[in-house]
Amino acid sequence: MYKTIGVVAHVDAGKTTFSEQLLFHTNSIRHRGRVDHQDTFLDSHEIEKNRGITVFADQGAFTFNGSHYTLIDTPGHVDFSPEMERAIQVMDAAIVIISAADGVEGHTETVWQLLKKHQVPTFFFLNKTDREGVILPDVVDEIRGSLSVEIFDLSEMEEGCMTENLIEFIAERDEALLERYMDAGYDEALWLEALKRMIKNRDVFAYGHGSALKDIGILDFLKKLDLLTETVYVVEGDFAARVYKIRHDENGNRATFLKVLQGGVRVRDEVQYDGKQEKITQIRRYNGTKFQTLDVALAGEIVAVTGLSEAGAGDPIGELVEKAEFDLIPTLKSKVIFDTSIHVKEVLRCFKMLDAENPSLRVVWDEHVQEVHVHVMGVIQLEVLKQIMRDRFQFDVSFGDPRILYKETIRSTVNGYGHFEPLKHYAEVHLMIEPAERNSGISFYNVCHANDLSIGNQNLVRTHLFERSHHGLLTGSTLTDLKITLLTGRGHNEHTSGGDFREATFRALRQGLEKAENVLLEPVYDFKIKVGMDHIGRVLSDIQQSSGSFTPPETIGDNTVVTGRVPVATFMNYSTTFASFTNGKGALTLQFGGYDECHNPEEVIEAIGYNKDADPEYISTSIFCAKGKGYPVPWYEAEAAMHLL
Structure with missing residues (x-):
């Protein structure tokens, strides 16, 4: 049986020390490292050792009672929480570490909400209970008040046997069991199966307690977690997997970490993702920084594969079709400052590698101002990025002060018109642009008749609307929360060529924004x-x-x-x-x-100073043709000149 368990917590709650104990007790490592001694097995990166915090979600492997475990130690600092969220999506169960000395801290509640979203069965370990002044019942009450009232103490069961208190706790949450209990009394196997089902469905949550640093309560906690968790993966059937993370090894080779959800995959198998088909050239099972190569990976396993050149975190592979969506996104962006003796292409190459490993960075080259920008969660992340660039790529960078990432939308419905007809080109697009529900992004609808515009060209309009993010008029920030409907359009059998509908679509969008009340x-x-x-x-x-x-x-x-x-x-x-x-x-x-x-x-619009008429990527003016020559028509006159009105 394969089980993937993740350790999550607020920073400094003791995650990494707890993980070291699990690996030691299962003979996966011979020496228990300490964060303050900079010798832990999972915090192996120099940055993590120096700072004493987990930055990267790294994994260990161990076997216990016949089950094969992958243990993921995740970052606890809020600046690296997207890394933690990407790990959560592949967990079979999570262990939330709570410092009993500090109680339920701010980031713990964020972690809890993510586990709820991804429906991950969750256990709590109340750490540092040996600290002076800790009152355990108060910490438990705080969990009940902040996270869930449906919690029970793992000390209420030994070797599968449950106390009367725990039996009643379970029976109160299952009417059929309660009736059976009243008629026939306690059946250990039946009650255990019921408890396992409730934990898997996130109806109840178990907690243990002790001290990771002093190795109190760890092995007992593991025994009970192992008893109360089970996974069912279908080894038969077509291969399906989800990408968990991307890493580059010391030779610069791209390793794609997968959670295999169904079937299996072998070396040299060809797999499909995002319309591409590529061959798996190697399969690796990692334990810390070391790995062993495998011939095959089966459902339930987490492995790294080489050969997939473009798959990204959250992407479905094989028969899986649904791409993962992430809640934790950066709200800041910062300019990368580097020595001009280093060519910008080299800077971008290195940052694009980091972007593959952490897609929330969203590395952008702004052609207009000739600057590289990155999206970040906070200033600690920028400090870590500096060190990563120095350690991995041997050059120094710094960053401008982080700025808020704004977005734009509209308040009322407008129609936008775009026409692109320089000599020997032709495309016309009419769009209806409506405000949509807040935080819904951009959606596309189509009411265009095939008699007006071919299905192929209709699909082109949709493709161009989604091929990139679009600029608003107020600050040049990303447009969002719009419902865009293709009303009609026109092409030409001879003169319409590649890119014409991109030009007409962008001009139609921009012309509509010019008429709208922008927000x-x-x-x-x-x-x-x-x-x-x-x-x-x-x-x-x-x-x-x-x-x-x-x-x-x-x-x-x-x-x-x-x-x-x-x-x-x-x-x-x-x-x-x-x-x-x-x-x-x-x-x-x-x-x-x-x-x-x-x-x-x-205040923001003035500070950013965006000039909508000088954006090199967008223009609201349409191009028409007369007497063999193209001529511009400004947005406020374009509607009257359209061919389809």
């Missing part, structure tokens, strides 16, 4: 703040001054809890201020809450 959007946080009564007044004042909104505060015990939404721009550095005036006693949770209308659009 600037900014990223926002959904926040949850827990503080003592003496600090709530300061917190509410800070939220209001930050242009945020909140629901009425709620008193829970000695603390007050307030939730709401606030712009990233005004709150991105608040955690430092918050920790200072609460003396580290409060809890602040910030989750990316999508985009909403910008609180200070005029």
